[in-house]
Amino acid sequence: MCADIAATKIFSIALAGGTTPMNAYKQLIDNPARYPIEWSRVQLLLSDERLVPANHPDSNQGQIQPIFSHTDAQCIWPDVSFAMPALTAQAYEQVIFERVPSVNKIPQLDILLLGIGPDGHTASIFPDSQELISPSERLVMPVTNAPKPPPNRISFTLRLINASKHILVLATGEQKAPVVKAVLTQEKSALAYPIAHVKPDQGSVLWIVDESAASQLPQSVL
Ligand code: 6PG
Numbered sequence: 546m547c548a549d550i551a552a553t554k555i556f557s558i559a560l561a562g563g564t565t566p567m568n569a570y571k572q573l574i575d576n577p578a579r580y581p582i583e584w585s586r587v588q589l590l591l592s593d594e595r596l597v598p599a600n601h602p603d604s605n606q607g608q609i610q611p612i613f614s615h616t617d618a619q620c621i622w623p624d625v626s627f628a629m630p631a632l633t634a635q636a637y638e639q640v641i642f643e644r645v646p647s648v649n650k651i652p653q654l655d656i657l658l659l660g661i662g663p664d665g666h667t668a669s670i671f672p673d674s675q676e677l678i679s680p681s682e683r684l685v686m687p688v689t690n691a692p693k694p695p696p697n698r699i700s701f702t703l704r705l706i707n708a709s710k711h712i713l714v715l716a717t718g719e720q721k722a723p724v725v726k727a728v729l730t731q732e733k734s735a736l737a738y739p740i741a742h743v744k745p746d747q748g749s750v751l752w753i754v755d756e757s758a759a760s761q762l763p764q765s766v767l
């Protein structure tokens with residue numbers, strides 16, 4: 546990644562929210578000798594955000610901003626001051642179009658980090674959402690009924706997700722083991738899980754799981 550960043554004019558990384566990746570973000574920042582990243586060439590985005598003030602404990606930006614504030618990475622966070630999820634989504638989509646270089650008319654993220662929930666959601670795409678039945682043409686979508694509180698969010702759509710160059714899926718803990726197994730062994734039931742719909746057009750997907758999350762995987766997959 547470090548070499549890719551050095552070779553790229555601006556490197557777009559979209560970060561996952563939730564709790565799983567926070568320590569990994571801190572590791573990246575606290576070990577510059579091990580991870581010599583030219584942060585001035587990096588712009589950071591969020592793959593989803595909860596529509597709460599940035600100083601609210603549920604805010605992804607609120608958790609992530611302090612970690613990266615010691616770098617000179619450019620932070621491109623959603624403007625959560627809009628009351629309506631639809632307006633917030635539309636505004637963020639416009640910013641992404643302006644700031645992230647497109648390939649085949651879709652902004653292409655260099656790296657996208659995604660977490661997964663025990664129900665197989667990723668970003669803020671939840672099971673039974675319309676996005677799984679007829680994926681949106683948009684890049685960012687409003688979410689008003691998230692089963693994982695808070696209910697009002699915005700989320701990258703599958704269209705933007707699957708246009709990424711490199712996707713890293715992070716999963717830790719026993720709770721995630723059934724989803725990890727179903728998706729990585731391509732069980733038919735896996736399509737109920739939004740994370741199973743993450744199939745980049747040209748890019749790569751790398752799953753980074755701990756022993757607990759991998760505990761149900763057969764040897765053939767390990
Ligand atoms: C969010 C996240 C969400 C998260 C998963 C896993 O804003 O809720 O983006 O998709 O990655 O729910 O959350 P944990 O890492 O806390 O288990």
